[in-house]
Amino acid sequence: MTQRVEKARISDATEIHRLVNYFADKGEVLPRPLSEIYENIRDYFVVRQGGRVVACAALHVNWVDLAEVKSLAVVEEHQQQRLGDQLVSACLKEANELGITTVFCLTYRPEFFGKCGFTLVDKSELPHKVWGECYRCPKFPDCDESALIYHAERNA
Ligand SMILES: CC(C)(COP(=O)(O)OP(=O)(O)OC[C@H]1O[C@@H](n2cnc3c(N)ncnc32)[C@H](O)[C@@H]1OP(=O)(O)O)[C@@H](O)C(=O)NCCC(=O)NCCS
DSSP states (O other): OOOOOEEOOOOGGGHHHHHHHHHHTTTOOOOOOOOOOOOTTGGEEEEEETEEEEEEEEEEETTTTTEEEEEEEEGGGGGTTHHHHHHHHHHHHHHHHHHHOEEEEEOOOOOHHHHHTOOOGOOOOSGGGGGGGGSTTTTTTTOOOOOEEEEEHHHO
16 A cells, blocks of 8 residues: 655544654653644644554744754554655655755654764754753653754755
8 A cells, every 4th residue: 555645634633642642652752742733733744544644753843944853653563664764854855845954853763863864963052942842841851862953955
C-alpha cells in the first residue's frame, strides 16, 4: 500500500495524540495534550494507512528564521521504511517555503537526525526563545535531549 506524507486534518488529531503519547509513555518523545494538538494542527504532517495515522511530525515556527521539528513518531511496524526521513523532509520543505533556513530539534535520536542533515550543537547555542515550553516538561530543568540544527544554505 502506498504511504504518503500529507498535511494533517483535524480528524487526525486523536490519532496523533495516541501515537505521540504512546512513545511519550516510553520516554522517547515529550507528551502532548490533545488541546495542544488541536491548536497546532496546521503544524502536523501525517502518514495514514487504513484509517490509522502510522507516523507523524510537526514543524513549529518559533521566531524569525527559526522553526522546530517536534513530535516525530513512526509506529514500530512501519519503522525503517523511510517514513521518518520523509516526514523530516516535509518539515524542511515547508520551512524553506516559509523562508525559514534554520530548523532545530531536541531529541533522543541524534543519529537519526544526523542522517537527515542536522548537526549536533550545544543546547546553549539555541536562542532563549525556544525554551518557553520547557517549563512544562516533566524533566525540566534536567534536559537530557540532544540539540541539533539544520541550516538550509549549508545543505543546499
Ligand atoms: C526515530 C524514528 C522517527 C525513525 O523513523 P524511521 O521511519 O524508522 O526511520 P527511517 O526509515 O526514515 O530511517 C532513515 C535513516 O535513519 C536511520 N535510523 C532510523 N532510526 C534510527 C535510530 N533510532 N538511530 C539511528 N539511526 C536511525 C535508518 O537506518 C536510515 O539510515 P540510512 O539512511 O543510512 O538507511 C522512529 O524510530 C521512531 O518514531 N521512534 C520512536 C519515537 C522517537 O524516538 N522519535 C524521535 C524523537 S524526536
